[in-house]
Amino acid sequence: MSGSCYTYSQQLMGTTVSLQLFVENQQAVAAVFNTIQALETRLTVNRDHSEVMSINHAAGKQPVAVSKLVFDLIRQAKAASLLPHSCFNFAIGPIVKLWKIGFNGHSIPPAKEIAHRLTLTNPHLIELDQAKYTVYLAKAGMEIDLGAIAKGYIADITRLVLAQYGIYQAIINCGGNVLTIGCSPLTPNQHWHIGLKRPFAKADSLLGILHVQDKSVVTSGIYERYFMLNEQLYHHIIDPFTGYPLDNELQSVTIISDNSLTGDIYSTILYGFGVRQGLNELEKHKDMGAIFVTKDKKIFIKSNQHFQFELLADDYELCQSFIPEQTQ
Incomplete structure (x- = not known):
């Protein structure tokens, strides 16, 4: 547990992007944020030209x-x-x-x-x-x-930029996409502690903490962007087969994977599948783990040994005994 921590942030991609380093290197910081800005300019659909x-x-x-x-x-x-x-x-x-x-x-x-x-x-x-x-x-x-994939892609590119400056311990947070690089110098077991946000609560209210090393953590949740009308919630995860917001038992899906692009893709896919089919799908992807959080406050975990999860919210139930049935 050594070294100072340096945190830098900028408003990019419609969110706050923050970078945490353990060496002071202004050149690397500038390179990271310039790269993100350049990629956003190429990939955005929120401006007329890209x-x-x-x-x-x-x-x-x-x-x-x-x-x-x-x-x-x-x-x-x-x-x-x-x-x-x-x-x-x-x-x-x-x-x-x-x-x-x-x-x-x-x-x-x-x-x-x-x-x-x-x-x-x-x-x-x-x-x-x-x-x-x-x-x-x-x-x-x-x-x-490319909104559902750009943050993950950009986070992965950031890892490559930092490597050019010899930096192999860092955290990049692109507003919901967290990429931990290397092992943490802040904890005895060298795991990073990543907070999982409590759905529909204040920004600093946590459901639990993930303990990870050199992993990406990406969450898709119905509480991120939504509006209410006649007591019905309409969120931003659209079902491409119906054109309406996806409606199933889930509040969120968090994917823990080696790279952030994979996390972006599969947080959407597994959210669409729901808990049972999502857990079955993970059997084919041993390089990924996931946390499913349901509307009735149950949490289902498939870690594949990639992370540990520490539950903080006492009104949510950790259901580790869930046995997914074979899909037809």
Whole structure:
């Protein structure tokens, strides 16, 4: 347990991005935040101009050439979108813009408009040319949205930037995506302690603490962005098959994995699956663990030895005896 801790933060990607280092290195800090800013500029759909928006503006017209970096991320996003029964869909842009959840002017869209826009969200209609790094949206009105994957990708790139400066102990927090790099100099067993937020509570109210080493921790939860209408909660995790917010037994899913991009993808996919099917799916992914938190305040854990979880909230129940049934 040695060394000083240096924390730096900036407002980027619509959230507070914070970096914790254990050596003072202003060059590394500047490189990290400059890299994040440059990547955000390429990937955002919240501004008129970016590489992603150039693809969206050309929907139904012509393919658009992008940088290798953006092409590679889009290729991975398409692959995740085409997994069987995947609730991850990077072509969901038209539906996200319709609901405006987390932005001003949110409301429940007309069913007819949702049905129309669903016809513009088929990931199969996005054509990629690996030789030319071009992306083509085959129907006018289609829009890709990398919001569900960009933070994880950027966190992973940050690890590479820090390695260029010889830094192998750090935490990067991209507002819900936490990447721990190396082992912690702050605790006797060298585990990082990462707080898991209590749903629908104050920002500093914790459900529990994860003990991890050199892992990414990513949470998808219905309490992150939502609005209430007639005592009904409408959250930002949209079901790509219905066009409405996903409605199941879950409040949140947290994925613990080696990299943050994987966490981003599977926190959405497993949230869509629900507890039983999600636990079954994890049997195929020994490199990942997960924490499922249900609306009736039960917590189901599949650690695969990647982390320990310490429960703090006494009104939640840790259900470690859950036996997932075989899926049909």
